[in-house]
Amino acid sequence: MAITTALTRLLGIPHPIILAPMGGVAGGRLAAAVSQAGGFGMIGGGYGNPKAGYGGTSWMDEQFRAAGNAQIGVGYITWSLQQFPELFDQAMERSPKVFGLAFGDEMQFAPRIKAAGVKLLCQVQDLDGAKRALDAGADIVVAQGTEAGGHGKSGRTTLTLTPAVVDIAGEIPVVAAGGLSDGRGLAAALMLGASGILVGTRFWATPEALGSDRVKQLLTLARSDDTQRTRVFDIVRELPWPDGYTGRALVNDFSRKWHGNEGALEKNLTRETEAYWTAARAGDTNTSVVFAGEGLDLIHDIKPAGEIVRTIAADAEDLLTSRAGIEIG
Structure with a gap:
C-alpha cells in the first residue's frame, strides 16, 4: 500500500514527507537523499547571513551542486530576503520545484514564484497567517x-492548529x-x-545533514524536556x-544565564556577542545554539535520511491499515 494524498499528487512523490528547510543543516546532500527516497527535500537558506557561515550566494551554489539532479526545493526566512534580494534571484534561476517562505509577508515574492511555475x-503558525498564505496563492x-x-x-500546538488550517484551506x-x-506522527x-x-530535527540526526557529529550525537541523547522556547x-x-x-533550542549554559534576563543581555551585548561567535566557531554547544523540537524523545540514533523516509512511510501505512490495533464493536 502507498499513501496517496493531495501533497503526493501535487509534487509527484511516493511518500508525503517533506524535509524542513533548516538553515545550515538542510544542505543539498540531505535534500537529495530525502527526495531520492521518495519524500521531498528542501535546502534551507535561513537568513542568507554571511556571519552565520551559511546561506550566502556561494554557499547556496555549493548546496545546489551537492543536490545534483534531484528534485528539490529551497526555503528562506521571508523577511531576510528583503535584505538579500540576490538570494531570491539566485534560487529562482535554479528553477526549484518548490519555494518555501516563512515568517513574513509572502505577497512580495509570491507573484514571481507563481509566474515561474514554481x-x-x-509556513504559518496561526489562522491569520494561514489566511494570508492562501490569499498569496500558496500551493502548500x-x-x-x-x-x-x-x-x-x-x-x-500541532494537534489543534493542523485541523483548523485544514478547515479553511479547501x-x-x-x-x-x-x-x-x-510513522505515528504521519498517521496522526x-x-x-x-x-x-x-520533518526537521529527525533529519538533522543523519549522516547527510550539515553540522558536526558532536551535535548530531547530542540530539540522540537529549529529550524534549531539554528544550526551551527563548529569544x-x-x-x-x-x-x-x-x-x-x-x-x-536545547537548554545550555548560555540560555540558563540569560533566559529571563534579556534586558541585562542587551546591555552587555558587545561583549556577549563576541564571546558567542567565538564559541560557535569552536563548536561549543554549551554556549552556541542547537535548535531542536519536542520530537527528541523519539530520536535515539543517527540513520541515513533515506532509511528514515522509508521507515516513517512504512510505519504509517501499517498503522493506517491496522487501525493501530483498535477494535470497534
Missing part, C-alpha cells in the same frame, strides 16, 4: 505547532509540522486532515526577529 510553500500550507524546533510562536494541501519524527497528521508532514540566541546574534517569535 510551487509556493508557506505548512501548519507549524509550537513543538517545532527553531523559530515559531509559543501559541498553537483543496490546498496542508502539511503538519512540529514534533513529528516517526493524516487523521487530522493533513496531506503530509514536514536569547536571537538577541546575542543580533537577529531582528519580530515580536512574538521565539526559537525552540
Whole structure:
C-alpha cells in the first residue's frame, strides 16, 4: 500500500514527507537523499547571513551542486530576503520545484514564484497567517505547532492548529509540522486532515545533514524536556526577529544565564556577542545554539535520511491499515 494524498499528487512523490528547510543543516546532500527516497527535500537558506557561515550566494551554489539532479526545493526566512534580494534571484534561476517562505509577508515574492511555475510553500503558525498564505496563492500550507524546533510562536500546538488550517484551506494541501519524527506522527497528521508532514530535527540526526557529529550525537541523547522556547540566541546574534517569535533550542549554559534576563543581555551585548561567535566557531554547544523540537524523545540514533523516509512511510501505512490495533464493536 502507498499513501496517496493531495501533497503526493501535487509534487509527484511516493511518500508525503517533506524535509524542513533548516538553515545550515538542510544542505543539498540531505535534500537529495530525502527526495531520492521518495519524500521531498528542501535546502534551507535561513537568513542568507554571511556571519552565520551559511546561506550566502556561494554557499547556496555549493548546496545546489551537492543536490545534483534531484528534485528539490529551497526555503528562506521571508523577511531576510528583503535584505538579500540576490538570494531570491539566485534560487529562482535554479528553477526549484518548490519555494518555501516563512515568517513574513509572502505577497512580495509570491507573484514571481507563481509566474515561474514554481510551487509556493508557506509556513504559518496561526489562522491569520494561514489566511494570508492562501490569499498569496500558496500551493502548500505548512501548519507549524509550537513543538517545532527553531523559530515559531509559543501559541498553537500541532494537534489543534493542523485541523483548523485544514478547515479553511479547501483543496490546498496542508502539511503538519512540529514534533513529528516517526510513522505515528504521519498517521496522526493524516487523521487530522493533513496531506503530509514536514520533518526537521529527525533529519538533522543523519549522516547527510550539515553540522558536526558532536551535535548530531547530542540530539540522540537529549529529550524534549531539554528544550526551551527563548529569544536569547536571537538577541546575542543580533537577529531582528519580530515580536512574538521565539526559537525552540536545547537548554545550555548560555540560555540558563540569560533566559529571563534579556534586558541585562542587551546591555552587555558587545561583549556577549563576541564571546558567542567565538564559541560557535569552536563548536561549543554549551554556549552556541542547537535548535531542536519536542520530537527528541523519539530520536535515539543517527540513520541515513533515506532509511528514515522509508521507515516513517512504512510505519504509517501499517498503522493506517491496522487501525493501530483498535477494535470497534
